[in-house]
Amino acid sequence: MVQQHVISLVLSAHLPFVRSETDCNQKEHLLFEAISRTYLPLLEVFDRLDRDHVPFHIGISLSPVLCYMLQDELFLNRYLEYTDKQIEFGVKEIERNAENWKLQQLSKLYYDQVVERRILFTERYERNLIKIFDYYLKKGRLELMATAATHAFLPFFTRSREAVQAQIETALSVYRHNFGRYPQGFWLPEMGWSAEVGEYLRSYTFGYTLVESHALIFADPPALKGNFYPVRTPSGVFIAGRDFYAQEDLAQMIRNPFYRDEKKDAGFELPIEEPGPFREYGRYRKGTGFKYWAKGCNDPDEEKIPPDIYDPQKAREIAIGHAGAFLDSRISWLNQASQYLEGPALSLCAWNADTFGRSWYEGPDFIEALFREGEKRKEIIFQTPGEYLYKLDASSFQTAIPEFSSWGVNGYAEMWLDSSSDWMYRHAVRAMERMTELADRFPDDSGLKERALNQAAREILLVMDSDWPKMLYNQEAAGYAHHEIETALRNFTTIYEALGSNYISTEWLTRVEQVHNLFPHINYRIFRRKR
Numbered sequence: 001m002v003q004q005h006v007i008s009l010v011l012s013a014h015l016p017f018v019r020s021e022t023d024c025n026q027k028e029h030l031l032f033e034a035i036s037r038t039y040l041p042l043l044e045v046f047d048r049l050d051r052d053h054v055p056f057h058i059g060i061s062l063s064p065v066l067c068y069m070l071q072d073e074l075f076l077n078r079y080l081e082y083t084d085k086q087i088e089f090g091v092k093e094i095e096r097n098a099e100n101w102k103l104q105q106l107s108k109l110y111y112d113q114v115v116e117r118r119i120l121f122t123e124r125y126e127r128n129l130i131k132i133f134d135y136y137l138k139k140g141r142l143e144l145m146a147t148a149a150t151h152a153f154l155p156f157f158t159r160s161r162e163a164v165q166a167q168i169e170t171a172l173s174v175y176r177h178n179f180g181r182y183p184q185g186f187w188l189p190e191m192g193w194s195a196e197v198g199e200y201l202r203s204y205t206f207g208y209t210l211v212e213s214h215a216l217i218f219a220d221p222p223a224l225k226g227n228f229y230p231v232r233t234p235s236g237v238f239i240a241g242r243d244f245y246a247q248e249d250l251a252q253m254i255r256n257p258f259y260r261d262e263k264k265d266a267g268f269e270l271p272i273e274e275p276g277p278f279r280e281y282g283r284y285r286k287g288t289g290f291k292y293w294a295k296g297c298n299d300p301d302e303e304k305i306p307p308d309i310y311d312p313q314k315a316r317e318i319a320i321g322h323a324g325a326f327l328d329s330r331i332s333w334l335n336q337a338s339q340y341l342e343g344p345a346l347s348l349c350a351w352n353a354d355t356f357g358r359s360w361y362e363g364p365d366f367i368e369a370l371f372r373e374g375e376k377r378k379e380i381i382f383q384t385p386g387e388y389l390y391k392l393d394a395s396s397f398q399t400a401i402p403e404f405s406s407w408g409v410n411g412y413a414e415m416w417l418d419s420s421s422d423w424m425y426r427h428a429v430r431a432m433e434r435m436t437e438l439a440d441r442f443p444d445d446s447g448l449k450e451r452a453l454n455q456a457a458r459e460i461l462l463v464m465d466s467d468w469p470k471m472l473y474n475q476e477a478a479g480y481a482h483h484e485i486e487t488a489l490r491n492f493t494t495i496y497e498a499l500g501s502n503y504i505s506t507e508w509l510t511r512v513e514q515v516h517n518l519f520p521h522i523n524y525r526i527f528r529r530k531r
Contacts, residue, residue: 004381005334006346006388007327007374008240009367010210012187013039013353014063014151016467016484017518019074027480029287031069032082035129036289038357039070040117041364043125043132046141049371056371059384060353061145061187062133064174065465068518070129080122085277086114089288092276093266102309103292109312110290134179143384146171146183146206149519152464153189153416155404156425158196162439163432163464166526168204170461170519177521184386185209189466190416191242191350191407198233198401208238208389210350214411215402216241223400228337228345230389232397238389239402243347249329250351253322253366257297257305258315260361266290291361319362323369331379343392348385408470420478421469424485428463431492435460438499439527451513452495452504453524458516459492460527491516 015034018027049056069075090111097103125132136142148154149170157163172182186206188197193211201209208230216223216231216239223231227241267278267288278286294315296307330347337345356363374382408415417425435456442453463485471481491512498504 004344004379005331005338006344006383007330007380008059008346008348008383008385008388009057009370010059010061010145010187010348010350010385011042011353011356012061012063012147012350013066014061014147014189015066015069016465017065017069017150017462017516019069019072019515019517027477028075028078029082031075032079033287033289033358034354035070035079035121036083036086036114036117037361038354038364039129040121041357042353042367043129044120045364045368046136049368050136050139050141054371054375055382056141057143057382057384057387058141059143059145059185059386060133061147062130063147063151063189064149064171065151065518067130067174067178072517076127080118083114083118083121086289087111087118088277089266089290090114093290106292106310106312107290114289130178137179143185143386144175144179144181144183145185145187145385146175147187148189148464149174150461150465151189151467152461153192153406153413153466153469154197154200155192155194155406155413156416157429157432157464158194158200160429160432162436162527162529163460164200165530166457166461167464168200169526170522172204173521174519190470191405192413192416192466193402193406194404195233195401198237198239199235202233202235202237206237208240208385210240210242210348210385211402212405212407212411213242213244213247215239215405216400218403218405219400220403221398221400224398225341226337228334228347229341229343230346230392230397231400231402232394233401234399238394238397239400240346240348240385240389241402242350242407243330243333245333246326246330246347246349247351249326250349250355253326254355254360255295255297256315256318256322257295258311258318259295260291260310260312260315261293261295261307262291262359262361264291264293266292315362316365319365320369320373323366324373326366327370327373327377327380331377334380343396344388346388409473415473416466416469418473420472420475424463424469427489431460431463431489431496434496435492435524435527436529438496439524440529442499443525443528448504448506448509449499450524452499452509454522455509455513455516456492456495457522457524457527458519459488459495461519462488462516463492488516 093107097107148167152167184207186209191212213227230238230240265287267286293307294310297305334345468481468485471477
């Protein structure tokens with residue numbers, strides 16, 4: 001009998017909160033692009049696999065912030081306006097490229113995709129993607145993992161016990177409301193792990209979490225079975241390590257010169273003077289989704305391939321071939337690892353969901369091909385982390401404490417704490433202390449005070465979002481990140497001082513509630529000290 005190895009795919013779906021009072025917020029395009037280029041294509045993959053009775057099992061973390069934005073009527077209406085602009089732009093592109101057959105075919109392809117996905121979104125999915133994810137959860141195809149409410153980098157906040165508890169309890173409330181269940185696994189935002197975080201997970205009865213590769217290699221004591229077998233913390237939380245070689249293989253594949261270049265867009269190539277549906281808010285350029293160029297290759301160590309017009313059929317065939325090569329590589333590594341293991345070896349492939357579609361156009365084709373090809377391979381089986389872990393004998397797990405780690409640059413925490421962001425933490429921690437003070441001082445208030453306290457809780461959670469320091473570190477939308485941090489802190493301070501003086505402006509509070517309106521059922525008492 002052939003020993004079956006396990007491949008576990010996990011996707012982290014998260015975006016920062018990007019709501020604004022006006023409809024000219026460029027950051028909203030992050031959400032619209034993610035819906036069009038990642039979430040809808042992935043759901044289409046699930047639909048095709050389910051229709052063809054191809055077994056697929058995949059873990060997914062839908063952050064509470066994302067769950068809210070995917071159900072916010074303002075976002076949904078603006079998303080449809082965005083797709084209408086794409087359709088209008090597509091008509092113009094088909095006409096503009098009439099003299100270039102290849103470009104016109106691409107224009108028609110993208111135009112048809114936008115139209116078809118708009119119909120899919122509005123009619124079949126009824127503008128409710130959460131409902132469709134829940135459908136596949138109930139069918140046992142997906143496994144939901146919890147994550148922090150605003151995707152906070154938890155190792156930095158473990159000394160603010162009430163703040164970490166608020167992140168987890170708010171998240172659990174969101175999952176119960178949307179999916180009717182509490183997840184058994186916890187996705188660490190940015191894969192940020194510390195021993196203190198593990199204690200919080202255990203106190204909320206999470207069964208397992210996932211860490212970056214070096215967290216187990218440098219664990220105390222080091223994981224004797226490497227990343228191909230889980231360990232168990234002294235408190236009883238199961239820990240699975242990410243497959244380092246899987247990340248390396250995928251990173252190499254994505255660089256293929258025939259894949260679509262996501263950095264080039266017709267919106268940035270047309271003359272700035274030329275009017276269009278994506279220019280009405282000013283002269284700044286905006287991505288349209290109409291991308292005509294392959295990546296090419298300028299690497300001096302490889303054969304140089306100049307950028308050429310993108311060939312979607314060729315790129316799709318390459319993606320399918322890469323899926324087969326990826327499985328071959330996993331099987332090779334798992335065969336080697338199994339010589340030193342008693343149970344089935346595990347290859348944990350954990351990625352940001354945006355990789356598949358928004359960052360890598362052919363990514364959904366790759367995932368579909370993985371499951372279709374995997375069905376033919378008798379030596380492997382796809383399982384979610386929970387399915388894999390709970391079929392093993394817990395006594396076979398080594399007891400160890402993983403090393404502090406993340407999946408950020410260099411594997412530790414410099415993306416979230418360097419000279420670009422260090423200023424924010426002293427203000428954030430002080431605000432957290434004050435929030436706990438407010439929750440303790442006003443335990444039973446209602447009416448306007450309760451509204452203000454609930455809004456203060458939202459502002460604290462927003463300040464903790466890991467996206468802001470990451471944007472500052474990368475110098476991508478740094479001004480926007482800086483603005484969001486300062487706005488949340490300013491809103492909280494205004495509420496704190498208003499409660500101290502016993503006067504709250506109803507008009508001001510209503511305006512703030514309309515903008516930072518996530519977690520409508522939040523209860524500020526989650527910040528109270530536990531007795």
